[in-house]
Amino acid sequence: MITIGLIGKTNVGKTTFFNAATLLEKEVSNYPFTTKEPNIGTAYAKTICVCKEFNVKCQPNNSVCIEGYRFIPVRIIDVPGLIKGAWRGKGLGNKFLSVAARSDALIHIVDASGGIDAEGNIVKPGVGDPIKDFFDVENEIVNWFESILRKNMKDISKFFKRVGRMDAPIYKILSGLKISLNDISEALNKLGLYEKDIALWSDEEYRNFAKIIRRMKPTLIVANKMDVRGSEKNYDRLMDKLNDYIIVPCSAEAELALRRAVFSGLIEYIPGEEKFFIKDESKLNEKQKWAIKYLEERVMDKWIRTGIQDSIDIAVFKLLGMNTVYPVADEKTLTDNKGKVLPDVYLLPPNSTLKDLAMLVHSELADSLLYGIDARSGIRLPKNYRLRDRDVIKLVTTSKKR
Numbered sequence: 161m162i163t164i165g166l167i168g169k170t171n172v173g174k175t176t177f178f179n180a181a182t183l184l185e186k187e188v189s190n191y192p193f194t195t196k197e198p199n200i201g202t203a204y205a206k207t208i209c210v211c212k213e214f215n216v217k218c219q220p221n222n223s224v225c226i227e228g229y230r231f232i233p234v235r236i237i238d239v240p241g242l243i244k245g246a247w248r249g250k251g252l253g254n255k256f257l258s259v260a261a262r263s264d265a266l267i268h269i270v271d272a273s274g275g276i277d278a279e280g281n282i283v284k285p286g287v288g289d290p291i292k293d294f295f296d297v298e299n300e301i302v303n304w305f306e307s308i309l310r311k312n313m314k315d316i317s318k319f320f321k322r323v324g325r326m327d328a329p330i331y332k333i334l335s336g337l338k339i340s341l342n343d344i345s346e347a348l349n350k351l352g353l354y355e356k357d358i359a360l361w362s363d364e365e366y367r368n369f370a371k372i373i374r375r376m377k378p379t380l381i382v383a384n385k386m387d388v389r390g391s392e393k394n395y396d397r398l399m400d401k402l403n404d405y406i407i408v409p410c411s412a413e414a415e416l417a418l419r420r421a422v423f424s425g426l427i428e429y430i431p432g433e434e435k436f437f438i439k440d441e442s443k444l445n446e447k448q449k450w451a452i453k454y455l456e457e458r459v460m461d462k463w464i465r466t467g468i469q470d471s472i473d474i475a476v477f478k479l480l481g482m483n484t485v486y487p488v489a490d491e492k493t494l495t496d497n498k499g500k501v502l503p504d505v506y507l508l509p510p511n512s513t514l515k516d517l518a519m520l521v522h523s524e525l526a527d528s529l530l531y532g533i534d535a536r537s538g539i540r541l542p543k544n545y546r547l548r549d550r551d552v553i554k555l556v557t558t559s560k561k562r
């Protein structure tokens with residue numbers, strides 16, 4: 161399953177974001193470092209289900225369909241706040257950096273209200289600087305990457321002397337951090353380090369390499385606490401200074417209040433939509449009323465929904481470029497072998513093939529795979545067919561042919 165890591169300084173609202181995205185109750189407070197262990201939960205990437213197009217009523221199994229929107233599970237990790245020195249084990253230490261680095265994509269949350277100081281303590285909005293916070297955290301990650309390379313310098317160098325190139329030795333050390341051999345080769349080539357023994361690298365070369373490697377992990381920025389007056393100013397500054405990132409304005413607290421109201425049956429609201437329906441106004445508590453008023457006031461502004469669903473969707477579909485693919489056992493009825501209509505949908509990275517899909521469904525299926533049938537056209541698709549978003553495909557195997 162795809163993993164998305166939430167990173168950022170302490171008190172920026174990571175756990176609030178996590179709770180809203182997963183609707184699981186976890187400790188939220190304004191004390192620094194409330195979260196001491198990474199929380200792991202399930203969030204959902206939202207896409208328009210193919211059931212609308214095929215005009216059928218789907219019966220989801222591995223996902224959920226709400227009014228024609230398919231919600232596909234992804235793993236989300238809430239990492240404790242990172243502060244200066246985290247890479248040395250300061251604060252809550254570098255074990256969290258490794259958790260973050262193992263994610264497929266990262267959501268870097270900042271407090272756009274400027275409501276935390278450099279140490280992550282709550283201060284009057286406008287006092288803190290989210291841009292500085294962003295760079296502090298990014299620096300920790302780069303330092304951490306650099307420290308891994310330095311710690312393993314001898315082993316990397318030994319391996320280099322055998323093969324005469326740097327990519328494989330570094331890949332071996334960074335394996336598990338979801339950085340591809342290709343990306344490592346590219347970074348080395350860019351810096352002219354492909355054939356230079358790491359034992360001879362200068363400080364600057366270490367630093368530059370760590371920086372490039374860091375940027376290869378897909379990352380988006382969430383400007384949180386946009387409900388606080390004055391945060392627009394910081395949002396504009398973020399857009400200006402960090403213009404090579406996608407930045408999503410967000411109010412994690414508003415989304416959390418809305419989802420809780422849905423959970424209690426008080427409103428109807430599809431995450432990520434701009435509209436909702438209040439079932440019984442008299443039953444809403446103060447926070448829920450606030451969230452609703454907030455959404456009503458801000459929804460006019462084209463940038464602001466609550467930002468949570470958008471962030472997950474952007475991470476999955478824009479940063480990672482995932483395709484949604486629906487395997488079926490019968491391409492005419494669109495059912496699995498139990499008669500369920502469009503039960504499963506899988507997220508596959510760009511350039512995945514039919515064989516990759518079969519592998520994801522079941523490794524045995526991949527072994528016996530013959531070809532696929534495209535449900536839209538009825539055309540036969542070879543094993544090496546590159547999947548497209550919204551493909552609905554019957555997988556034909558040797559056992560079925562017999």
Ligand SMILES: Nc1nc2c(ncn2[C@@H]2O[C@H](COP(=O)(O)OP(=O)(O)OP(=O)(O)O)[C@@H](O)[C@H]2O)c(=O)[nH]1
Nearest residue numbers: 170171172173174175176193194195241411412413
């Ligand atoms: N106004 C406002 N406050 C928020 C929002 N999101 C979170 N907060 C508040 O910010 C404070 C910190 O929130 P947490 O979610 O605990 O922050 P965290 O980043 O998980 O903090 P650590 O676990 O210590 O790293 C709490 O008081 C939240 O209620 C938001 O969208 N708007």
Ligand SMILES: [Mg+2]
Nearest residue numbers: 174175194195
């Ligand atoms: Mg937390």
